[in-house]
Amino acid sequence: MNTDHHVILRVIAKMLIPVITMFAFYVQFHGDFGPGGGFQAGVIIAVAIILYALVFGVPAAMRAVPPGFTRSLAAVGVMIYAGVGFWAMLQGGHYLEYQALFHEPPGEHHGQHIGILLIELGVLCGVSGAMLTIFYAFAGRVAEIRDEDW
Template sequence: MKSDHHVILRVITKTLIPVIVLYGLYVQFHGDFGPGGGFQAGVILAVGVILYALVFGVPSAMRAVPPAFTRSVAAIGVLLYAGVGFWALLQGGQYLEYQALFQEEPGGHHGQHVGIILIELGVLFGVSGAMLTIFYAFAGRVAEIRDEDW
């Protein structure tokens, strides 16, 4: 019979990860009104996956959140961020001029809210995807070094 010395750590981690993800989403969507936003939320969400990898193993984390997915999410984040800027340009405004998104008069708030939410989502995707891609790259390299004969 195999004994698991890390059962408490695994149970606590399974309890903490949903709380970490929920807090990351709170930081993301509260960033419109106060401190927080896409960068902080992206780091928090990536930390949830990194915690999972540290406790359950990198291969298990790579099965749950594949490296191809993290790279795709990072690319989608950059495209979303840049896309909002180009959308404003196509509407006759300046790059990332939120009022131009819906051709509002100066002082309009609808474009401001939509633009900020989209930009912050782009930053969230870009940061979380990049952090996890970098973590997987380093974690894979450490595993290769560990397997080599010294």
């Protein structure tokens, strides 16, 4: 198949994907101070990879970000989230009580900032991994249907 007519689309996508990814990290780390956070950043990172799959093909995207990695990423996200909660409980606090992470007195907020960043990182990994896993499952099924129909 001749893909010369997709040159402009591919060049624009190559320019946009790094910008989209950078914006996702801005949303991730700005979520502690304003709107945004792990869920939004995870969706944006998944969108960047889905854009790559739509422009360069799903097999190319699966080579760049393998389906096994996306499943592992989702699992790691859940483990980070749960791990922070259990860490707080092991320190004598309640589940996800951030001040208990470092035995801080009530006026201190360093543990709260670190706890929120870790939780948001877990959400980022979980959401992006889950979205990409779902996309790969649907994209693979569509490819199977297309092959059967033709």
